[in-house]
Amino acid sequence: MHIDLDAFYAAVEQRDHPAWRGRPLVVGAAPGRRGVVATCSYEASRFGVHSAMPISEAVRLLPAETVYVRPDMVRYGKVSREIMRLLGTLAPVVEPVSIDEAYLDVSGL
Numbered sequence: 001m002h003i004d005l006d007a008f009y010a011a012v013e014q015r016d017h018p019a020w021r022g023r024p025l026v027v028g029a030a031p032g033r034r035g036v037v038a039t040c041s042y043e044a045s046r047f048g049v050h051s052a053m054p055i056s057e058a059v060r061l062l063p064a065e066t067v068y069v070r071p072d073m074v075r076y077g078k079v080s081r082e083i084m085r086l087l088g089t090l091a092p093v094v095e096p097v098s099i100d101e102a103y104l105d106v107s108g109l
Contacts, residue, residue: 001104003087008100010041012079013069024066029055031068038071 005011009027014020024044029035037053044066049058059066080099087094093105 001091001106003102003104005083005100007039007041007045008080009039009071009076010044012076013067014041016075017067020067024049024062026055026058026062026066026068027071028058028068030070031055031059
């Protein structure tokens with residue numbers, strides 16, 4: 001089984017900041033700086049924003065109430081490890097591919 005946690009960084013941010021839920025949210029470079037969108041919430045993707053998009057382009061597409069946050073890789077790593085641990089309670093073999101993706105051996109279950 002393949003598990004892919006879509007919009008993972010944005011989902012963690014919205015989980016930890018309830019006021020940001022339901023709002024467009026971009027994790028990545030700050031507006032006015034050079035850089036890209038690492039990921040965005042579903043609310044932001046509705047405006048055509050996607051991962052690896054230059055932040056300058058994303059800012060032009062998104063409304064003023066968009067939340068922009070810098071990535072917190074330490075926190076995302078902790079959440080990922082907890083998710084992988086929980087997946088390990090469901091399947092005997094969990095093979096993480098990245099911070100937000102894994103394969104589970106579910107044969108025999």
